[in-house]
Amino acid sequence: MYHRVLTKSEVARYPVQPGMYVLDTVFAEQMSFVRRNFTVLSLQELLDLWQRGEWSAQARYCVITFDDGWLDNYRHAYPVLKQLRMPATIFLPTDYVGRNEWFWPDQMAFLWQAIADRKQRGEATKAVEEVLSGCLDGDMSCVIPTMADHQRAADEIIERCKHLPIDRIRKLVHTLASALDVTLPLDRVIVNWDEVREMSREGVSFGSHSCTHRIMTTITSDEVSEELLRSRQVLVDQGINYVPVFCYPNGNSDASIEGLVKASGYEAAVSVRMGLEGRGPENGYAIRRVGIHNDISDTIPLFSFRLFGPQPGSA
Template sequence: MGSSISRLKSATRTSIAWAAHACSLHQFRLRGKVAILMYHRVLTREEVACQAVQPGMYVLDTVFAQQMAFVRETFTVLSFRQLLDLWQTGKWDKQARYCVVTFDDGWLDNYRHAYPVLKRLGLPATIFLPTDYVSTNQWFWPDRIAHLLRSARSAEQGIKHVQQIERVLLNLFGVAGESLGKALVNDERATDQLIDWCKELPKDQIEMLIAALAVELGVSVPVERVVVNWEEVREMSQGGISFGSHSCSHRIMTTISPSEVSQELEQSECVLQRAGIDYVPVFCYPNGNNDVAIQAQAKAHGYEAAVSVQMGVEGTHPRNRFALRRVGIHNDVTYSIPLFSLRLCGLLSRTK
């Protein structure tokens, strides 16, 4: 029943998308607005097949190329610096449709697959970097968890792994964790639930969980690099890509103390300013989590704006320059141009 409903929803969304695109709804709905696009990863089909990547975290390289060609034809594409300047000077064309392209996390595939497309089309973009990860082999903790659980879905070890995972999660989350453990081996969607639970935990508890899973399952996280290095950053900087801060450690700002927030804001900015790159003073909240106090801290540290993951577009005067709305783009809901344009219009959209 669930899969039938899902297919019906998908078919309905696709039909609406084609109808809206045929009448150029996006051209009217986005006039006088700026759509700040939020991407994470750009992957080939082969890469998706062999990685534990969440559906909301990627677009295919072929889909990205089509989207950027559409963006170039449909919008006045701005760098983030140009957007800030338009807001500052008030020279906003109310008949124009503006677009800014952004990427969170600084994935290596941004350099390998997205940058060549942007360079070929002459489009600017901004990548938000978690500076502690640049030029390292560190993996983000959600990807380490996803990798470990994907490895645990081995048919030969299935029952044994269920028991091992249940034991680890029971110690951390109690009975609810034990129940989730049963689902994790058979249902990839349960991985997303576990990751969401972990977002509320202190970093040391998350690391304890990962270490326990690795020991129980006898699996280790690969050491291959997944984030850009400084040489790649500098090359992209010379090719029209600017860079903003995504903190140092990628910790969720609402789970740490004000002094730690201040340290993340200051140190990441300092690293980027000294890197000899096209730095733009815009902060990107890890996971989007922020509050009024954190926004005030970002402003006090000299940032000119900050982006959130709240769905929406901005206009002549942003509602809150330190919680700018963006349009999250991922493959499962934007794999065709009609679906992409429908997403930009804000219709039938999910939060991320």
């Protein structure tokens, strides 16, 4: 499970959570390692193996997935996959495809960098504390960052916000931007449909990551169904290399949501639960994956340990 694949200059340009990326050079080395050591399957091929019961105990299977549909997947990951002729699946939040709008956690991280910069210059943060306190119902002064801990503070605020309704989060983001007199960035960071179609022709498949990227456990059942059905229809209508698998935003789900995913016509769903799957998944609507990011797997020995070391739920 990957999210972003970035160059060093891109990491320096905008704040990005450490658990959200690998460097492009690291990704290329990892894919070469996977190509040498695994039978790499498309996600549909894996589902077909499970359905037909043709799993080989002697094989070492691997499926490569990306969450969110970042533009850097197209710029940096896709050329490596194409050169090595390796399939992969990207899970798309369909409302964001081709748009300039950032996900709110990235907007928040951007704003938090601005707060940290002003804190370093000795500028007052009282207005920011008041905005946070008003929007999050509490004293937020404890997380107003110093330069040394601004990443931790940003992560803490983002985690708190994940439990809030999306309208409240958007209000907080825009109120903070206004208080700081900062313009939120509008660079396109998600793929567009032309890029999706190009990758589709070269072995990359696409599954649903909802429409709006809202966390499924924070919305009503009707809203969950709308996200599932509408995103699926968009992907089908685009005529791309579609795989009927859902990916839960932020990994949040429960038995009721899993039931809705199945009822909406999806053959499976992937989770963020760490672990391996064998000849058949323990739960086909909460398939385990191994999360890969730079700070824990930036060398091949670390990457290898991540893949082959003790895994929760492994046989």
